[in-house]
Amino acid sequence: MTDKIFNKKDWFDTLKGLRNSYRIFVPVREGDFHNFRSLEDETIPNFDFFNTRLSPKSVVYPQSERMLECLNDTESPEHGVLKEAAKDYSQQAIIGIRPCDAQAFQIVKRNFDNPDYRDPLWVQRFESTILVGMGCNAPCPTCFCSSVGGGPFSEEYLDAIIFDLQGRYLIKGLTERGNEIISNMQGGTPADVKVIDESKAIAALANERVTSTVPSDKLTEKSVTGLFGAPFWEDVAFSCINCGTCTFLCPTCWCFDIQDETCGKQVDRVRNWDTCMSPLFTLEGSGHNPREKKFQRVRQRFMHKLKYYPDKFKSGVQCSGCGRCVRYCPVNIDIRRVAAMMNEY
Amino acid sequence: MQEYTEKIRETAKRLLTEGKVDVFIGYRKGTVPMMCEPVLISDPDKTGLLHWDSNCALNLCNYLTKRTDRIGIIANGCNSRNIVTHIIENQIKREQLYILGIPCTGMIDPRAVKRVVKFREIHGVEEKDGRFIVKGDGFEEAFDKKELLQKNCATCLHRNPVLYDELLGDKVPEQDGIEPFRDVKKIEAMGSDDKWGFFTRMISSCIRCYACRNACPLCYCTTCFVDEAQPQWVGKSTDPTDTMTFHILRAFHCAGRCTDCGACERACPMGINVRQFTKKLNKDALELFGWEAGLNDGQRPPLDVYKTDDNNDFIR
Numbered sequence: 001m002t003d004k005i006f007n008k009k010d011w012f013d014t015l016k017g018l019r020n021s022y023r024i025f026v027p028v029r030e031g032d033f034h035n036f037r038s039l040e041d042e043t044i045p046n047f048d049f050f051n052t053r054l055s056p057k058s059v060v061y062p063q064s065e066r067m068l069e070c071l072n073d074t075e076s077p078e079h080g081v082l083k084e085a086a087k088d089y090s091q092q093a094i095i096g097i098r099p100c101d102a103q104a105f106q107i108v109k110r111n112f113d114n115p116d117y118r119d120p121l122w123v124q125r126f127e128s129t130i131l132v133g134m135g136c137n138a139p140c141p142t143c144f145c146s147s148v149g150g151g152p153f154s155e156e157y158l159d160a161i162i163f164d165l166q167g168r169y170l171i172k173g174l175t176e177r178g179n180e181i182i183s184n185m186q187g188g189t190p191a192d193v194k195v196i197d198e199s200k201a202i203a204a205l206a207n208e209r210v211t212s213t214v215p216s217d218k219l220t221e222k223s224v225t226g227l228f229g230a231p232f233w234e235d236v237a238f239s240c241i242n243c244g245t246c247t248f249l250c251p252t253c254w255c256f257d258i259q260d261e262t263c264g265k266q267v268d269r270v271r272n273w274d275t276c277m278s279p280l281f282t283l284e285g286s287g288h289n290p291r292e293k294k295f296q297r298v299r300q301r302f303m304h305k306l307k308y309y310p311d312k313f314k315s316g317v318q319c320s321g322c323g324r325c326v327r328y329c330p331v332n333i334d335i336r337r338v339a340a341m342m343n344e345y
Numbered sequence: 346m347q348e349y350t351e352k353i354r355e356t357a358k359r360l361l362t363e364g365k366v367d368v369f370i371g372y373r374k375g376t377v378p379m380m381c382e383p384v385l386i387s388d389p390d391k392t393g394l395l396h397w398d399s400n401c402a403l404n405l406c407n408y409l410t411k412r413t414d415r416i417g418i419i420a421n422g423c424n425s426r427n428i429v430t431h432i433i434e435n436q437i438k439r440e441q442l443y444i445l446g447i448p449c450t451g452m453i454d455p456r457a458v459k460r461v462v463k464f465r466e467i468h469g470v471e472e473k474d475g476r477f478i479v480k481g482d483g484f485e486e487a488f489d490k491k492e493l494l495q496k497n498c499a500t501c502l503h504r505n506p507v508l509y510d511e512l513l514g515d516k517v518p519e520q521d522g523i524e525p526f527r528d529v530k531k532i533e534a535m536g537s538d539d540k541w542g543f544f545t546r547m548i549s550s551c552i553r554c555y556a557c558r559n560a561c562p563l564c565y566c567t568t569c570f571v572d573e574a575q576p577q578w579v580g581k582s583t584d585p586t587d588t589m590t591f592h593i594l595r596a597f598h599c600a601g602r603c604t605d606c607g608a609c610e611r612a613c614p615m616g617i618n619v620r621q622f623t624k625k626l627n628k629d630a631l632e633l634f635g636w637e638a639g640l641n642d643g644q645r646p647p648l649d650v651y652k653t654d655d656n657n658d659f660i661r
Contacts, residue, residue, distance in 0.1 A: 030550065032456055032464070032616050050466060053615065054552070063552065064582035138482065140466050142377060239383040241407065243556035245614045259581050270582050275554070280572045330556050330612035331403060332375040332382040 002179045003172045004188035005195055011169060012045055015095060017186045022130070023092035025059050027052055036094060047096055047164070050140055051322060055101050055251035056094050057108070060125045061273075063248075067121065068269040072262055082269065087121070093130040093181055095162075100145045102131045102157040103320040104251030110313045111254055121271070130177050133158035137206055142323030144212040144336060149316045152210060153203035163199035170199050214336050215343040216317050219306055222345065227307055228299070230345050236338055237298035239331040244275035246301065246325040246333075252318050255281070276300050302338050349397040349447055352513045356445055357417055361389040366417035366443050370408050371395045378470045379455040383408055398472055402452040402495060404608040406430075406562035409437045416442055421449035423497075423606035425506035426639025427562045430602055433642055436565060446509025448517040451490070451498030452607070453477065456616060458493050462486060497607035497620060500525040507640055526628045528621065544589070544622075550615040551588050553581075557619045558595055560612035563602050570594060596622035601630040601648045604639050 006014055018024050019039060026045035028037040033053040037043060066085040071078045105126060112122040136143070136152035145151055155161050159178030163170040170191055173179035247253040257274035260267060274281055277298070282291040291297050309318035319335065326334050357369040372381040374396040381401045385408070386392055397419070405418055406427035416437075420428055425446060431437045458470065462479050471478040477488045491499075500523050505516045532540060555571070558564045571579045571591050579594075580587040596619075603623045610620050630636045633656045634647035655661055 032459065064584070138466065141468055235385075238385045238408070239403075241556065241559035241612070243559040243612065244552075244554035245556050245612075248552050248554045249614060257581060261580055261582065261584075272581050272583075278555075278572070280574070283574075327377060328614040330560055330614070332377065332380040334376040337376060 002182045003170065003191040003196070004182055004185065005191050006169045006171065006185075006188045008167055008169065010187050011047075014185050014187050015039060015045060016041075018093070018181070018184060021091065021184050022181070023088075023090060025056065025092065025094045027096050036097075039095075045095075047134065049096075050136075050138070051098050051101070051324070053324075053328075054249060055104065055322065055324065056097050057101075057104065057251045059092070059094055060105065060129055061108075061122055061254065063273045065121065065271050066268050067258070067271050070267045070269075071265050072267045073265045085268065087124075089124045089128045091128050091130070093132055095132045096134040097131050097158075098136055098322070099133050099152065099154040099156075099158065099161075100143070100150050100320040100322040101251045102133050103145070103148075103150045103154065104322070105131070106157050107252045107315075107318055107320060108254050110315065130159045130181050131157070132160045132162065132171070132178065132181060134162040134164065135203055135206065137164055137202055139206055139210045140323060140327075141212060142326040143210055143321060144214045144323065145321035146207070146210045147212075147214040147216070148319050148321045150320055152206040163202060165195065165198055165202065168195075170195050172199075212323070212336060214317075214319070214321065214339045216306060216310075216339055218343050219317070219339075220310055222307070222342070224303075224307060224311065227342055227345060228303065230342070232341055232345070233295045233299045236302070236333065236341070237295035240277070240294055240298050240333055241331055242277045242279070242294055242297060243330065244273075244277055245328055245330060247275040247277060248273060249324040249328055251322055251324075252305070252320060257281075276304070298333070302335070302342065305335070306339055306342055349513050350395065353395045353397055353419060353445065354392045356511065356513070357386065357395055358389045358392040360417045360443055361387065361392065365415070367414040369395075369417040370405050371419045372397065372401045372403075372405075374398075375400070378467050379453065379458060397447070399451070399453045399477075399490065400455070402607060402611050403560060404562050404606045407560065407608070409442075410562070410565045411436060412441070414441070417445065418442060419445050419447055420506050420509065421447045422501065422503040422505055422507070423449075423604045425508050426503060426604040427606060429508050429639040429642045430604070430646075431562065433644075433646065434602075439642065442510075444506070444509040444511075446506035446512040448505045448512070448514050449498075449501075450475075450504065450517055451494045451501060452611075453490065453493040454495040454498075454611075457495075458488075461488060461493070495607050495611065496618075497605045497610070501605075503604075503637075503640070508642060526624065529625050529628050532621065532625070544592075545585065547621060548588055548592050548617060549585070551592070551617060552615060553583065553588060553591065554614060556612040556614060557609035557617075560608040561599070562606075562608075563599050564595070592619065592622055596626060599623050600626040601634070601636055601646045602638050603627055 024039040025036045026039050027034045027049050029046040034049040035052045035054050036056045068082045069085045070082045073079050112119040139152045155174050159175045160173050171182055173182045255274045256271050259270050261270055283289045305318040360366045369386045373384040373394045375381050379400045404424055406424055432439050465481045467481045469480045475490045479486050579590050636647045
């Protein structure tokens with residue numbers, strides 16, 4: 001039994017102590033919202049948050065990542081020879097990740113790590129990442145994790161889970177790696193039965209509080225071409241301004257673009273997040289664009305998440321219900337509403 | 346301002362039924378608090394969806410660009426000025442439009458609302474007689490609208506529409522005693538290193554989603570300079586140089602055209618005060634050319650005309 005209890009006042013010291021063995025990511029308050037940042041000497045972690053504005057996907061899959069590099073120097077024998085850029089795959093841990101965002105990694109994993117294809121950058125970094133989750137005592141009205149295979153205290157996708165019990169944290173190990181990081185945490189006291197009962201009560205209460213739903217039960221039986229040709233896409237897409245907010249904030253969007261950048265003689269091959277909302281995403285070298293119109297791009301996003309992905313991987317939808325796109329879409333295109341339209345069509 | 350909702354619905358229904366317009370562009374109530382979604386309606390029986398409150402802050406002019414049909418549209422002060430700008434920039438024809446003017450008392454800033462309730466989760470916001478009742482988990486608090494106004498609305502000098510076919514209410518008094526450029530002057534007073542530092546910090550959280558650009562009715566280029574691939578003017582990584590290039594160039598493209606409608610700032614998912622760039626150019630346009638965008642559909646904007654009395658020596 002490795003489960004431990006920590007007083008909140010000792011908690012930051014405990015986390016800082018972990019830096020001897022891991023690179024630690026914690027939620028940090030940045031103005032009006034929180035984001036996950038690397039824990040440095042001056043960092044002030046802040047666990048008083050609903051969820052971070054940006055998902056923690058960037059801890060595994062940075063928005064811009066140098067993949068390869070070479071020299072642009074005709075006088076050098078190394079001219080134009082691409083080599084892997086230096087990377088750090090040492091052990092790291094995300095402390096306080098919400099269960100929805102942890103589930104998102106498993107959703108993305110089907111794409112980056114499957115029998116046909118393994119993305120070396122994503123896989124190596126994901127395998128070196130330990131997910132120490134924090135259950136949501138107060139899920140938001142926009143949260144719908146329970147409809148897509150998760151829950152505010154879902155333990156399925158985590159290595160360890162933290163329960164926020166007024167003034168104290170209970171940490172429960174869920175995997176071998178989780179138990180190991182807990183045993184590396186200094187201080188704390190072993191959890192007793194009373195505290196574990198308390199944590200169960202909090203989780204049960206939180207589960208009841210998720211009231212928002214996304215119906216997707218009938219999606220797999222629908223025909224792809226039927227949904228593709230449904231009459232509602234123009235309506236759904238009307239207000240869309242084709243920005244990348246939904247895709248960049250989404251923990252399950254993985255699309256990227258590869259660019260070569262030069263600075264003097266140094267050439268970097270960089271992988272950047274891309275967004276299917278941008279017309280440039282599908283613009284072909286010939287000048288033809290198969291998704292030239294806005295409604296085609298909006299349709300792609302929903303069809304990919306709710307139809308193509310479940311069909312291809314014989315799984316649930318490509319969404320973990322975090323609600324970021326619902327909350328921060330500048331024009332209020334709501335995936336819950338669109339999913340219901342698709343499910344009922 | 347909610348009293349406009351019924352009038353908008355009635356008028357839209359009438360215009361669509363009489364065949365005066367093919368489509369009507371307005372807002373419908375959003376699915377989350379403090380959000381309204383732009384909506385296009387062509388069926389007179391669906392006009393009941395239309396809605397107006399103090400969260401109709403995205404600029405509907407954005408949805409007019411290069412449309413070829415006859416359109417009914419709602420416009421408050423800033424939106425009407427963007428429509429004027431669209432007309433003089435040949436993005437839409439005046440005769441295609443039937444404009445329902447709305448004298449406006451400003452939009453509320455969802456970020457300000459979240460701050461005043463100390464970031465507790467908000468479940469609903471009700472608007473009543475200029476008061477806002479914010480409800481959430483275990484709390485209910487009331488605020489005056491003027492405490493919660495969007496920053497651009499707090500300094501707005503053109504609350505009444507400048508171009509309309511029908512006005513849906515009595516004109517509202519324009520605000521006086523307003524000093525619209527106080528924030529710009531503060532930045533102007535800085536040394537160049539401090540200015541650079543200020544803007545660098547300001548955009549440091551930018552994720553290059555382009556919501557600011559895309560929410561702006563002025564940004565209608567077929568291919569934006571940041572999307573050009575041959576040649577590629579701007580890198581696509583999160584390199585701060587590229588991000589700054591995007592923001593500064595975007596702002597310059599809006600020089601003498603921006604109405605300070607605030608859609609860019611409202612759309613930004615990272616809460617960046619992108620108006621700090623465009624406001625400086627608005628101040629310059631006013632001081633150098635006596636120009637405020639979109640007030641007059643009979644006059645060319647200062648940056649696309651030549652005048653012998655130009656402010657600058659080099660051009661005379």
